Amino acid sequence: LVVIRYEDIGRAVREAEYAVRGPIVARAQELERQGRKIIYCNIGNPQSLGQRPITWVRQVLALAEYPELLDRAPAGLFPEDVVAMARSVLARSPHGLGTYTESKGFRFVREAVAEFIRARDGTAADPEAIFLTDGASKGVQSVLRILISDERDGIMIPIPQYPLYSATITLYGGAQVPYHLIERSEWRLSREILEGSFEAALAKGVRPRAICVINPGNPTGSVLDEANVETVLEFARARGLSVLADEVYQDNVWLPGDRFVSFASVLERRGMKDVSLFSFHSVSKGFLGECGHRGGYLECRNVPAPVMDEITKLQSISLCANSVGQIATYLLVRPPRPGDPSHALYVKERTEVLETLRRKAEMVERGLNAVPGIQCNRVAGAMYAFPRITLPPGVTDDEYCLALLEETGICVVPGSGFGQDPGTLHFRTTILPPMEEIEAVVKRIAGFHAAFAKRRGG
Numbered sequence: 001l002v003v004i005r006y007e008d009i010g011r012a013v014r015e016a017e018y019a020v021r022g023p024i025v026a027r028a029q030e031l032e033r034q035g036r037k038i039i040y041c042n043i044g045n046p047q048s049l050g051q052r053p054i055t056w057v058r059q060v061l062a063l064a065e066y067p068e069l070l071d072r073a074p075a076g077l078f079p080e081d082v083v084a085m086a087r088s089v090l091a092r093s094p095h096g097l098g099t100y101t102e103s104k105g106f107r108f109v110r111e112a113v114a115e116f117i118r119a120r121d122g123t124a125a126d127p128e129a130i131f132l133t134d135g136a137s138k139g140v141q142s143v144l145r146i147l148i149s150d151e152r153d154g155i156m157i158p159i160p161q162y163p164l165y166s167a168t169i170t171l172y173g174g175a176q177v178p179y180h181l182i183e184r185s186e187w188r189l190s191r192e193i194l195e196g197s198f199e200a201a202l203a204k205g206v207r208p209r210a211i212c213v214i215n216p217g218n219p220t221g222s223v224l225d226e227a228n229v230e231t232v233l234e235f236a237r238a239r240g241l242s243v244l245a246d247e248v249y250q251d252n253v254w255l256p257g258d259r260f261v262s263f264a265s266v267l268e269r270r271g272m273k274d275v276s277l278f279s280f281h282s283v284s285k286g287f288l289g290e291c292g293h294r295g296g297y298l299e300c301r302n303v304p305a306p307v308m309d310e311i312t313k314l315q316s317i318s319l320c321a322n323s324v325g326q327i328a329t330y331l332l333v334r335p336p337r338p339g340d341p342s343h344a345l346y347v348k349e350r351t352e353v354l355e356t357l358r359r360k361a362e363m364v365e366r367g368l369n370a371v372p373g374i375q376c377n378r379v380a381g382a383m384y385a386f387p388r389i390t391l392p393p394g395v396t397d398d399e400y401c402l403a404l405l406e407e408t409g410i411c412v413v414p415g416s417g418f419g420q421d422p423g424t425l426h427f428r429t430t431i432l433p434p435m436e437e438i439e440a441v442v443k444r445i446a447g448f449h450a451a452f453a454k455r456r457g458g
């Protein structure tokens, strides 16, 4: 009797790494089974750390999933605008949410996404260039899939990066082309570094085909300004690259002087017709935190129809994005309007979530920077801090994070999982633990750091 062996499975699968759910997390789960309390700071999964869902989203989803409630719910349980929204969803998906949808996703949701982009950026968007996806992840994977034929196809990715990119490029057999962000200047990117990375790839026989940018940044927590976005677009134009703009944290900007600038808005303002842009958004982050609902979209600009048809084909091979996630995306881009019965509660909940996250970003940054041997850039956006740690020679960030887990129950991800400059060590923590725990988490990290460094000869 011969069962499948590990060696039998695809090499690309074996080689792909995904640290955010890697061995340290597996150990955390084991400790939890043994009865230890674990604080999961390894993944940007807000509701798993107590963030409450937005009522508007859940009420409409409940009615859309179970239309009988429209007749049976006690009067007043669902506000009128929620009922109207659910009815309009059901009118446009007449067989309910249990059917496959169009490959690209519900047309009415794509129209609402286009309107959302128009309102955000002041430029038109085409519903036919929008694809609804199972989270942003699937959109990113579709675009990487169409760009990569073999190991000579390079995809430029930031270092540090979110490992969806490195893992997917490995999975599809392409080449990662790293470009380093500048830690000492708040993780900005520079044209010179982009050019250097491009040239280095060419020298290795790799032809870069696209550049990925994550803004606001994961794991860096940085927010790009308009000049930085322009730098990327101009570089892409000069070098004939497509741009993948991962904008899932667009609502998570914490510093008063900063604002989110979309790649689409800069592309249009500069009238660039010769750069292909793929932008991604998600229901998982922002203030919805609906990670489990797997909703998101991909928007294409300057992408010819035959290429978009291939993306549609990819979507159709897995039929369509899940219908509930599509409706969650609808509710992200089409919130209650001023004057609607749900509006006040919606604004209150949104403000609470975002203000709490803003305070936590500040607390984590300040707390970490108070620890000798830990240096943290501004947590200007997104949901993470990526502090640099000074450790005795020979000690790795993997060892550090494992010891932190064993001794404190705090689960973070080693910097090596995201990439870091040679000779530097980091870890990534989310800013998501509940307010009443976050101070204690930072204190425990501080206590651990001092004891660990001393024990290991620092």
Ligand SMILES: Cc1ncc(COP(=O)(O)O)c(C=O)c1O
Residues within 6 Å of the ligand: 044, 134, 135, 136, 137, 138, 162, 164, 214, 218, 246, 248, 281, 282, 283, 284, 291, 294, 295, 296
């Ligand atoms: C930068 C970035 N892009 C994409 C994703 C994927 O999000 P989802 O697939 O849940 O939309 C994440 C999740 O953490 C992320 O941090």
